Amino acid sequence: MTAAPHTENRVSPAVQCVRIDLAQQTYDILIGSNQLGDDASWKNLPRAGTAVIVSNDTVAPLYLAQLTQRLQPHYARVESVILPDGEAHKTWDSLNQIFDHLLASACDRKTVLFALGGGVIGDMTGFAAAVYMRGVPFVQVPTTLLAQVDSSVGGKTAINHPLGKNMIGAFYQPERVIADLDSLDTLPQRELSAGLAEVIKYGPIADADFLQWIEDNLDALLSRDKAALAYAVKRCCEIKAWVVGQDEREQGLRAILNFGHTFGHAIETGMGYGAWLHGEAVGCGMVMACDLSVRLGLMPPDFLPRMRRLIERAGLPVIGPKLGTDRYLELMRVDKKAESGEIRFVLIEALGRAVVRSAPDALVAEVIGSHCA
Missing domain, CATH: 3.40.50.1970 (Rossmann fold)
Structure with missing residues (x-):
């Protein structure tokens, strides 16, 4: 889509x-x-x-x-x-x-x-x-x-x-x-990789063809090929403009732009701001959000390794810090998408289509246990 x-x-x-x-x-x-x-x-x-x-x-x-x-x-x-x-x-x-x-x-x-x-x-x-x-x-x-x-x-x-x-x-x-x-x-290479996390997110949430393009052109992006960068920046801005044009103040659709951010913000806050770059935390958070999407039956099992490979190729961490399950849950309950203390996640229900929904704490705990050192 x-x-x-x-x-x-x-x-x-x-x-x-x-x-x-x-x-x-x-x-x-x-x-x-x-x-x-x-x-x-x-x-x-x-x-x-x-x-x-x-x-x-x-x-x-x-x-x-x-x-x-x-x-x-x-x-x-x-x-x-x-x-x-x-x-x-x-x-x-x-x-x-x-x-x-x-x-x-x-x-x-x-x-x-x-x-x-x-x-x-x-x-x-x-x-x-x-x-x-x-x-x-x-x-x-x-x-x-x-x-x-x-x-x-x-x-x-x-x-x-x-x-x-x-x-x-x-x-x-x-x-x-x-x-x-x-x-x-x-831009330092670490910062470039951090930016690629936000590029990658647009594929699974809004444009399956763009996800495939990123996989095919990731080496060019990493080598700072200007034509590849120009296309990636433009396509990301087109998608964000389309979303923001419909939901400027994040009352609904705009929340999908936070794919990976619920877990990612918990990492940033829990580690202390600056220990992990924002994009590094989001990249790792996307891996966990993909796993949660699979565990909830929204996506087939092969979706997780596909996304994990891409994120790792981009030079981003795929294993989160060991903050402790309770600490992760505590931090995620103050996420801006949370409602009445219930954590809400941006999940993928089809390539190019995202949904915002909650998940049982026990299932979220399994995801954290599987992806945090």
Whole structure:
């Protein structure tokens, strides 16, 4: 089943465009190489006197100067806030550093924020934009594969809490997403693999043909072949745009995008944020969710080894940490999909079709016991 239509929109011969159509807002995701080196993608930006780039101390030395140069023709002031890198810093303290700068610089409600970095920077910048002066515009400039295919698209913004990942946040859409594929050239291999977890998830939940394409082209993705990356990013964004367009605030369908995340978030929180990359936890979580799908009779037995092989080939862990069954269950009960303390999982009921449902704790415990060291 192919859920989302394929699109052929192009901004230029080298840049493809996927459009997000929401009830109250429409915006474009621009996908292509050399966007940070070319003015073409930076036309018709939100008007303001000041632009503030939020980045981290890993990405800023690589791309801050280029982005600043792209923005200077459009804004009287272009400033920056540089945060420490990593999931462990997705906190109130880091968020307050953004607010401190905005207030100290007398930034008004037409100030535009630009998120230059991966999912952590994108989530925090979006959350800051959502609440500063009750809302200012922002633009996503994702520099990791995970952010380009998932976290920069769709308007989920948040910070972490010690008791749960992404539990404090808001739905707040960007004005535009500009995904420069060349930024993936500097991505560490571990981060590239982490991004592939979010690529892989789109196949079983929405597009069986895309799952087969990933299996056939995984080596090209791992070697950073630009044509393969361009297709993967575009197809993932098409599927996410289709889902978010129907369910912006995750009241139903959008929950399928959390395939593998119920187990994965438990791993991230239980291990301490940053010990496992988000994509690593999601990859392992997908293995467990596939096993649960098989144990519930939704999928045939050969589905689990097929998915496990693919996830392992992508360089992702398939065995989770030994947190203890009770700890896993405790952490999963505070997952955002949980209802009245009942854990709900995104499971696969046919290739290309997902369902959200609960499962007996005893069966979930068997899955945890089978896949955690």
